[in-house]
Amino acid sequence: GESVGLHLPTLSVQEGDNSIINCAYSNSASDYFIWYKQESGKGPQFIIDIRSNMDKRQGQRVTVLLNKTVKHLSLQIAATQPGDSAVYFCAEEDAGNMLTFGGGTRLMVKP
């Protein structure tokens, strides 16, 4: 069976609402951050990225916020749709180009 520590945190939102997924990173030397979306049985899909010289970046329906002071990253999804249901991972990269993934958050969109 599974141990408690292996359960992904879940965010449940109503269709049409905005979603905010949070991530704390650990390496203060990381200078590149990426959000990935992973649907069941598939590989991670790039959503949006941000470099450390920025604190906000917007894409289509998605916004990433970076707070380097507290080493916090967030992904905002506007007007969440059922197709947004997936597991979302943040990842950090330092100058050595090694990507380290966070634990992941499961987003469930209720119709």
Add this chain to the structure above:
Amino acid sequence: GAVVSQHPSWVICKSGTSVKIECRSLDFQATTMFWYRQFPKQSLMLMATSNEGSKATYEQGVEKDKFLINHASLTLSTLTVTSAHPEDSSFYICSARDSGVPRETQYFGPGTRLLVL
């Protein structure tokens, strides 16, 4: 965006057999590819970094003789799980970075699910 493919998508094999997984960058060249393993409801864990024309770099705790990596060309890396056992059952995912773009993000393949009986 850049496309990375993996083959096969699914593998079911008997304990003791060896399984080869291919990772291809379809529309770009990748000097470096990465191999990850993902267990159910867990995040991706980097196994090794595959470098074209040289030996792979393995993460701590990953046996290089068990997980053989070959990066023979700029568009192909292979991972061979030798003498597979049930505990090797997992979702194996590769990624690649476009060699021509500095600090380009990694693009991931669709993954290969391995089940060892």
